[in-house]
Amino acid sequence: MARVPQHSSSEVLDLDQPLPLDSGRVLWPVRIAYQSYGTLNAARNNAILVCHALTGDQHVASPHPRTGKPGWWDRMVGPGKPIDTSRFFVLCANVIGSCMGSSGPADLAEDGQPFAMRFPVITIRDMVRAQIALLDALGIERLHGVIGGSMGGMQALSLAANYKNRAGAVLVIASTSRHSAQNIAFHELGRQAIMADPGWQAGDYYSSAVTSENGGTRKGPDAGLAVARMAAHITYLSEQGLTEKFGRRLQDRDAKTFGFDADFQVESYLRYQGLAFTDRFDANSYLYITRAMDYFDLAEEHGGSLTHAFASTPARFCLVSFDTDWLYPTSESRRIAHALNAVGAPVSFVELSAPFGHDSFLLDVPALDRMVRGFLQ
Amino acid sequence: MARVPQHSSSEVLDLDQPLPLDSGRVLWPVRIAYQSYGTLNAARNNAILVCHALTGDQHVASPHPRTGKPGWWDRMVGPGKPIDTSRFFVLCANVIGSCMGSSGPADLAEDGQPFAMRFPVITIRDMVRAQIALLDALGIERLHGVIGGSMGGMQALSLAANYKNRAGAVLVIASTSRHSAQNIAFHELGRQAIMADPGWQAGDYYSSAVTSENGGTRKGPDAGLAVARMAAHITYLSEQGLTEKFGRRLQDRDAKTFGFDADFQVESYLRYQGLAFTDRFDANSYLYITRAMDYFDLAEEHGGSLTHAFASTPARFCLVSFDTDWLYPTSESRRIAHALNAVGAPVSFVELSAPFGHDSFLLDVPALDRMVRGFLQ
Numbered sequence: 069m070a071r072v073p074q075h076s077s078s079e080v081l082d083l084d085q086p087l088p089l090d091s092g093r094v095l096w097p098v099r100i101a102y103q104s105y106g107t108l109n110a111a112r113n114n115a116i117l118v119c120h121a122l123t124g125d126q127h128v129a130s131p132h133p134r135t136g137k138p139g140w141w142d143r144m145v146g147p148g149k150p151i152d153t154s155r156f157f158v159l160c161a162n163v164i165g166s167c168m169g170s171s172g173p174a175d176l177a178e179d180g181q182p183f184a185m186r187f188p189v190i191t192i193r194d195m196v197r198a199q200i201a202l203l204d205a206l207g208i209e210r211l212h213g214v215i216g217g218s219m220g221g222m223q224a225l226s227l228a229a230n231y232k233n234r235a236g237a238v239l240v241i242a243s244t245s246r247h248s249a250q251n252i253a254f255h256e257l258g259r260q261a262i263m264a265d266p267g268w269q270a271g272d273y274y275s276s277a278v279t280s281e282n283g284g285t286r287k288g289p290d291a292g293l294a295v296a297r298m299a300a301h302i303t304y305l306s307e308q309g310l311t312e313k314f315g316r317r318l319q320d321r322d323a324k325t326f327g328f329d330a331d332f333q334v335e336s337y338l339r340y341q342g343l344a345f346t347d348r349f350d351a352n353s354y355l356y357i358t359r360a361m362d363y364f365d366l367a368e369e370h371g372g373s374l375t376h377a378f379a380s381t382p383a384r385f386c387l388v389s390f391d392t393d394w395l396y397p398t399s400e401s402r403r404i405a406h407a408l409n410a411v412g413a414p415v416s417f418v419e420l421s422a423p424f425g426h427d428s429f430l431l432d433v434p435a436l437d438r439m440v441r442g443f444l445q
Numbered sequence: 446m447a448r449v450p451q452h453s454s455s456e457v458l459d460l461d462q463p464l465p466l467d468s469g470r471v472l473w474p475v476r477i478a479y480q481s482y483g484t485l486n487a488a489r490n491n492a493i494l495v496c497h498a499l500t501g502d503q504h505v506a507s508p509h510p511r512t513g514k515p516g517w518w519d520r521m522v523g524p525g526k527p528i529d530t531s532r533f534f535v536l537c538a539n540v541i542g543s544c545m546g547s548s549g550p551a552d553l554a555e556d557g558q559p560f561a562m563r564f565p566v567i568t569i570r571d572m573v574r575a576q577i578a579l580l581d582a583l584g585i586e587r588l589h590g591v592i593g594g595s596m597g598g599m600q601a602l603s604l605a606a607n608y609k610n611r612a613g614a615v616l617v618i619a620s621t622s623r624h625s626a627q628n629i630a631f632h633e634l635g636r637q638a639i640m641a642d643p644g645w646q647a648g649d650y651y652s653s654a655v656t657s658e659n660g661g662t663r664k665g666p667d668a669g670l671a672v673a674r675m676a677a678h679i680t681y682l683s684e685q686g687l688t689e690k691f692g693r694r695l696q697d698r699d700a701k702t703f704g705f706d707a708d709f710q711v712e713s714y715l716r717y718q719g720l721a722f723t724d725r726f727d728a729n730s731y732l733y734i735t736r737a738m739d740y741f742d743l744a745e746e747h748g749g750s751l752t753h754a755f756a757s758t759p760a761r762f763c764l765v766s767f768d769t770d771w772l773y774p775t776s777e778s779r780r781i782a783h784a785l786n787a788v789g790a791p792v793s794f795v796e797l798s799a800p801f802g803h804d805s806f807l808l809d810v811p812a813l814d815r816m817v818r819g820f821l822q
Binding site for chain 1: 467468470562565566623624625626627629630631633634636637638640641642643668669671672675676679682684687688690691692693701703704705707709711712715716719732736739740742745771
């Protein structure tokens with residue numbers, strides 16, 4: 069990753085004590101970078117915590133400071149939008165382990181050197197622990213709601229299970245209560261691609277910056293990270309969506325070249341996605357966050373029972389899955405719904421039809437907008 | 446790949462003229478390594494051509510000369526087995542582009558240096574053209590049948606479409622008439638992993654052998670090839686099969702280690718599969734064969750119509766798909782069946798239930814055995 073020099077558009081919170089972790093270790097120092105939209109009311113009860121996905125960040129509804137692109141949920145968050153910032157105070161914090169301002173492997177440890185692989189392995193619950201520290205610092209005792217898609221949904225579930233009085237409404241989109249063998253397999257593939265890249269250097273690549281063709285600085289296992297991103301990207305799309313978007317169409321040519329250039333549009337697209345990702349993400353962060361996701365098993369954390377995880381929850385829940393999502397298919401949301409039913413929690417559960425696969429939660433699915441708006445009333 | 450010094454258990458045919466290719470180029474010199482089982486009868490009409498898959502080889506029912514493992518279809522081919530070698534003369538040739546004796550990028554070009562990336566890009570039809578040359582050399586005018594799973598099924602389809610009088614029965618298992626965008630995407634991911642490995646050296650890695658820990662020679666982009674194999678391997682298994690086989694079980698430990706070792710059995714399994722593959726396969730062959738598969742579109746070759754491809758075929762067909770195969774799902778076999786119906790060809794089409802995903806065609810599925818045995822009568 070080319071180092072992001074500052075996160076001028078984010079606010080930061082530096083914790084005044086170490087953050088305890090599920091591993092038994094602690095994280096120190098701890099910085100949490102966050103972004104907010106709307107105004108916290110006097111009662112401090114109109115806050116909605118948005119939790120971001122694996123490669124997401126706190127820039128939900130404002131331009132990404134590095135790419136200049138609109139926020140990743142710009143269509144969902146804003147005045148009059150489904151998550152209405154004229155009513156709600158919307159908060160999103162970069163997860164620990166990431167690389168957009170919150171403490172991660174690229175940041176400096178106490179000895180003034182980057183953590184690199186000395187950064188402790190974290191879990192989804194550890195990420196949530198950091199979010200709770202932020203809420204405490206902001207004086208938000210109870211969220212109106214917590215919402216997230218994919219890994220964001222895991223955090224929402226973890227918050228609901230482990231901090232039962234901190235959220236009134238829990239909205240989980242395209243997510244799961246545990247990572248399956250296939251989910252783990254795809255992540256392991258990505259990690260092996262990164263760690264096989266000689267540029268990885270056992271994670272100690274931060275000081276070996278080189279100047280790239282376009283004058284920017286490149287460092288580390290960019291090639292491996294690009295391959296990891298390509299693999300993940302395939303899992304985010306549906307077979308149907310790929311066929312509709314690309315089919316077997318050729319890229320800027322009339323006939324196959326009988327070579328190894330990107331003849332097909334889908335090849336060209338994937339190569340671009342892989343390369344673009346290396347400009348905005350740190351490879352070690354990718355290792356740590358995928359590990360946290362693989363470790364996620366909410367039932368296991370609660371005596372092997374998802375019902376135990378939600379016992380006596382005072383929150384109401386909404387679960388949304390997408391019919392073309394093969395990464396976290398509807399059956400995973402159904403499992404969560406059954407556990408919530410078993411403890412008598414109010415739960416809405418709907419499978420939406422959308423052609424975009426797992427990525428549907430980020431894209432133009434009007435039925436999702438209606439679900440979110442309605443549930444947060 | 447550690448070079449395989451000889452293929453003592455295979456016979457070889459050296460063509461006496463160049464092989465014309467779909468690209469307009471020719472392959473020269475051309476060696477075809479093949480294996481046979483059973484006896485060709487006097488009428489030369491009891492031959493069954495078995496076509497192997499991407500990383501398969503001619504050692505169908507006899508031990509692999511390098512790994513010592515039983516032939517890849519040992520359970521299917523032999524005396525009294527579904528493909529009964531007491532009745533049939535069973536023939537399997539290593540595809541051109543591969544690395545088990547037939548001409549491929551690791552072999553020497555006319556100038557005495559390995560072809561490497563000077564090897565011409567080939568197609569499935571080119572592979573079949575080589576098989577036909579072998580049949581001609583053996584005096585086999587008409588096969589009793591041609592059979593193959595996965596890429597082997599593509600060859601069987603291509604042979605049926607392009608050499609209409611050469612096979613009486615065509616058996617296609619877990620295959621497709623064209624590579625989808627998602628299929629291409631996974632292959633491109635594997636190719637990028639190989640080509641991103643500095644050991645690839647633009648394909649010219651054959652002379653840079655190094656001695657590995659275990660005393661064997663290793664060369665080339667082993668790390669990239671292992672990642673490519675891991676990616677492919679995930680696509681060969683079903684989500685259900687992975688869950689049944691591994692679930693979230695830990696590997697030789699009681700608790701998560703909060704590190705990046707292979708905590709989960711599925712991680713350990715994938716790493717092993719990736720590494721083991723590099724001992725028996727050449728990375729450049731992987732590039733060329735995946736490219737051939739991506740280029741495969743039988744309809745496109747025949748005026749954009751699958752019906753045209755099979756027009757006036759005298760053969761009878763059998764198509765088998767597996768309900769858990771998400772690489773080449775049943776809908777792909779159905780498309781072929783519809784085209785065969787449209788031209789009035791005799792066709793049996795069945796979707797079998799098996800938990801193993803795409804790999805079902807190689808594994809213990811008794812219903813498949815019965816289908817194969819019955820169809821070849």
